[in-house]
Amino acid sequence: MIVIPLIERKRDGKRLTETEWHELVAAYARGAVPDYQMAALMMAVRLNGLEPAELTALTDAMCESGTQLRFGPDVPPRVDKHSTGGVGDKVSIVLAPLMAAAGVAVPMVSGRGLAHTGGTLDKLQSIRGFRVDLSLEEAVAQVGRIGAALIGQTAEIAPADRKLYALRDATATVDAIALMAASIMSKKLAEGLNGLVLDIKRGSGAFLPDLDDGLELARIMVRLGADRGCLTVALLTAMDRPLGHACGNAIEVAESIAALRNEGPADLLEVVYRLGVEMLHVVGIEPDRQRARATLEATMATGRALNKFREIVAAQGGDPRVVDDVSLLPRAPVVKDYAATRSGYVAGVEPRRLGQAIVTMGGGRQRMEDAVDPAVGLVVHRKPGDRVERGEPVVTIHARDADGLAEGQRALGEAVQIVPEMPDSALPLISHRVTVDGVEELA
Numbered sequence: 001m002i003v004i005p006l007i008e009r010k011r012d013g014k015r016l017t018e019t020e021w022h023e024l025v026a027a028y029a030r031g032a033v034p035d036y037q038m039a040a041l042m043m044a045v046r047l048n049g050l051e052p053a054e055l056t057a058l059t060d061a062m063c064e065s066g067t068q069l070r071f072g073p074d075v076p077p078r079v080d081k082h083s084t085g086g087v088g089d090k091v092s093i094v095l096a097p098l099m100a101a102a103g104v105a106v107p108m109v110s111g112r113g114l115a116h117t118g119g120t121l122d123k124l125q126s127i128r129g130f131r132v133d134l135s136l137e138e139a140v141a142q143v144g145r146i147g148a149a150l151i152g153q154t155a156e157i158a159p160a161d162r163k164l165y166a167l168r169d170a171t172a173t174v175d176a177i178a179l180m181a182a183s184i185m186s187k188k189l190a191e192g193l194n195g196l197v198l199d200i201k202r203g204s205g206a207f208l209p210d211l212d213d214g215l216e217l218a219r220i221m222v223r224l225g226a227d228r229g230c231l232t233v234a235l236l237t238a239m240d241r242p243l244g245h246a247c248g249n250a251i252e253v254a255e256s257i258a259a260l261r262n263e264g265p266a267d268l269l270e271v272v273y274r275l276g277v278e279m280l281h282v283v284g285i286e287p288d289r290q291r292a293r294a295t296l297e298a299t300m301a302t303g304r305a306l307n308k309f310r311e312i313v314a315a316q317g318g319d320p321r322v323v324d325d326v327s328l329l330p331r332a333p334v335v336k337d338y339a340a341t342r343s344g345y346v347a348g349v350e351p352r353r354l355g356q357a358i359v360t361m362g363g364g365r366q367r368m369e370d371a372v373d374p375a376v377g378l379v380v381h382r383k384p385g386d387r388v389e390r391g392e393p394v395v396t397i398h399a400r401d402a403d404g405l406a407e408g409q410r411a412l413g414e415a416v417q418i419v420p421e422m423p424d425s426a427l428p429l430i431s432h433r434v435t436v437d438g439v440e441e442l443a
């Protein structure tokens, strides 16, 4: 395939045809286009954007580069959730079993930690034996049997995106909104879904901190999904502080289990319920929001969501006893409080800095091949707006050793801000809802 004229056209702000995108992506996936040409083209797209028809063609071509999941007629409607990533974002671990217990099928394909954000797969692997590398056949069978599977992207799902994403990561082209939308949706559309709900994070800890960027990404993805018969709704949620209290791997699993026991934390449960209501809506099971919420709350209160999580853990080879005894999860040897240095109000617990500290402490990867320490992390007791007295614990540090503890203390010195007066309010927890009909401001 002759690629130079295509690069020239995108460089000059013109468009490629749908056929050209399909041929290009197929050729790149089979190794017939060198990385340096694809990198030049991606940079041209990053600078000049994509027209809607080009975006659709690129998404379809990446989706069609691999296997698309197929489910039998007796499997309930399929729905998944995608988050753009954050710190303390353990929503998937609570939402997948809750939705499966409420009668929808959840073939959830999750990711690993990326930059300062945590990843569902790393968190789940802090449960001894938990397999996230099920084959697609195993995952489809498990969804048919118990209603949910939580797996990683396999080599069979959108392989062109896998290759392209690694290339973009190394060429400063990840943050192109159109490319992000095509990348995420190509994988989600391969899951054989009837509906999809997006959790688009905004605020300092998000990959796209600005509201306008988040809304644009939401609009593009909602449209891509709807055009392909996968009704998609997006909620914009706050990431100017961590979600819940626990930030790390094992400690987030423990907090997820507490949430599945209906013990909070309130912000986590609120995001879970609101996304869950949208999930029941997009697959047409319960369009009435109040009834949907009542169904989900009852599913949680009766222990059915917790039981479903136990079933999922066992089905994926994990030790199901952790669900009843979180002390079986890995524990950090050094646990120490970080205390308020003055009395006042918490004005900030900056999530990006917390996430970076957890990576440095070993809870995330600095290089792709790094092992993740499941036990380390930070438990945030006070959030923006909370009153705190000098000497009271604001965060508890869970570290592997003295170096990890020192890194946690250093990071908290920068991330935690205490001021004498009540600060301006933080971002609303859930601020916007984006559907094919437009943007609704919720707060």
Ligand code: URA
Pocket: 165, 174, 179, 180, 181, 183, 184
């Ligand atoms: N996540 C993805 O899967 N793709 C992107 O491009 C960005 C985030």
